Amino acid sequence: MTTKIVIVGGGSAGTITANLLARNLYKNITSGKVVINLITDNPDHIYQPGYLYVVFDKVRPQEITRKQKDLLDPHINLYVDPAVNIDRDNRIVTTKSGKEFDYDYLVVATGSRIVPEEVPGLQEGSYWFYDMQSAMKLREALMNFNGGRILISMGIPHKCPVAPLELTFMLHDYFKQKNMLDKVQLHYTYPINSVHVIESVSNWAVREFERKGIKYDTFFNMEEIDPVKNIISSMEGDKFGYDMLITIPPHKGAQVIEDSGMGKNGWVSTHKKTLINDNYENIYIVGDTTDIPISKAGSTAHFQADVVAERLTSIIAEGNTAIEYDGKVVCFLETGFDEATYIWFNYNTPPNPSPPSRMLHWMKLGYNRLYWLTARGIL
Amino acid sequence: MDEFSIDKIVDTRGSHCPGPIMSLIEAVKLANIGTVIEFYFEENQSMQDASFWVKRVGHQILVEEAIGDYFHFVVRKIK
Numbered sequence: 275m276t277t278k279i280v281i282v283g284g285g286s287a288g289t290i291t292a293n294l295l296a297r298n299l300y301k302n303i304t305s306g307k308v309v310i311n312l313i314t315d316n317p318d319h320i321y322q323p324g325y326l327y328v329v330f331d332k333v334r335p336q337e338i339t340r341k342q343k344d345l346l347d348p349h350i351n352l353y354v355d356p357a358v359n360i361d362r363d364n365r366i367v368t369t370k371s372g373k374e375f376d377y378d379y380l381v382v383a384t385g386s387r388i389v390p391e392e393v394p395g396l397q398e399g400s401y402w403f404y405d406m407q408s409a410m411k412l413r414e415a416l417m418n419f420n421g422g423r424i425l426i427s428m429g430i431p432h433k434c435p436v437a438p439l440e441l442t443f444m445l446h447d448y449f450k451q452k453n454m455l456d457k458v459q460l461h462y463t464y465p466i467n468s469v470h471v472i473e474s475v476s477n478w479a480v481r482e483f484e485r486k487g488i489k490y491d492t493f494f495n496m497e498e499i500d501p502v503k504n505i506i507s508s509m510e511g512d513k514f515g516y517d518m519l520i521t522i523p524p525h526k527g528a529q530v531i532e533d534s535g536m537g538k539n540g541w542v543s544t545h546k547k548t549l550i551n552d553n554y555e556n557i558y559i560v561g562d563t564t565d566i567p568i569s570k571a572g573s574t575a576h577f578q579a580d581v582v583a584e585r586l587t588s589i590i591a592e593g594n595t596a597i598e599y600d601g602k603v604v605c606f607l608e609t610g611f612d613e614a615t616y617i618w619f620n621y622n623t624p625p626n627p628s629p630p631s632r633m634l635h636w637m638k639l640g641y642n643r644l645y646w647l648t649a650r651g652i653l
Numbered sequence: 654m655d656e657f658s659i660d661k662i663v664d665t666r667g668s669h670c671p672g673p674i675m676s677l678i679e680a681v682k683l684a685n686i687g688t689v690i691e692f693y694f695e696e697n698q699s700m701q702d703a704s705f706w707v708k709r710v711g712h713q714i715l716v717e718e719a720i721g722d723y724f725h726f727v728v729r730k731i732k
Contacts, residue, residue, distance in 0.1 A: 430675060430678050430682060431679045467674065471672035471675050493709065509710050510710060511709075546667075567664075567665050569670045601667060619670065621667035622667070625669055
């Protein structure tokens, strides 16, 4: 009898999980006892943290893009055919072309997407950088920016919680290099009562904002943008003007999740340690798709993929498992063009950022190149 | 106190990022009007921040209490 594993999603979580399983279960696959099918909606795999560098013209789009088929172990069956329904009770995934994939184990790694249409005026009035086209558009707008107020704001939820700070500090250094700091006012807003969710990072960032002359406001949750008058309004009742608005739009999970009745807004109920979907013992949720209240970030996807691959390997090969996810997240945080800091934390250990340094900046740049080894399940 | 039943539970204990207040704002923002959401926080500061934000935006606090080593907070989205 063949054990069928279906992985829905070809981002970091799905790709790493698939490659680790293919390596762990190599003998089972080559002997016909296990089959791994990966279903994705995109023939390309993009290293999404690279968008930030695209904005500042520091990497080319092709440097952060690979063909999905080139990243996957050849023993994995790849289907570029979006999943449109997941029937958990009958254990069938249906794709847009009408194919049906039955499974014994399902890994849901459908990720998240920006939904700028959920904030009135955002599509017309704002730049962002969470997809290639938008990052390129922002890059061009910055090249042509002659001065004025740049307001940075973000929706909830959003992935990569350090990105807003990175963008702001890199904007500062970008205009510093162009000798335009006297013409540009950076105005950072944040949804909660500090400038970052991690207190130690926030305390450090406030000092940096004040040292660099960056204005900031807290408890600002964007509600509406007037793209004609260039005014952004918040749920809390504040209004600010801008000459250029850069936002991180709110995110939702994949449409297939909602369409399949698996979770509101595309997030799936997930056990914080086993990563199992409620009572469906054969379904694992990884990466942005979980509803666990932790960072939606590439490293989260990576560490969860490690756990899911090990759990499935143990269950298939040995019949049981005790491996659990401990909440681990690791993030580099660019503090400008020359320095970076680094944080890690898990469910039991709070984050404690290192002092920014050039070495950490170069480590981050190095990892940007090494990511492809992570995607292949090697690093 | 009003009679109410819990529609959604958000346990932020052990969450460092995005953190309790971000999780609270997300849950309230994404909920339908009338939804009652129960939160668990590790720190009193989180409950104070939550209380401040909920009042400022205009929702209704139903429960705000310390229980042992954690904090219990219930809010109804009213607009």
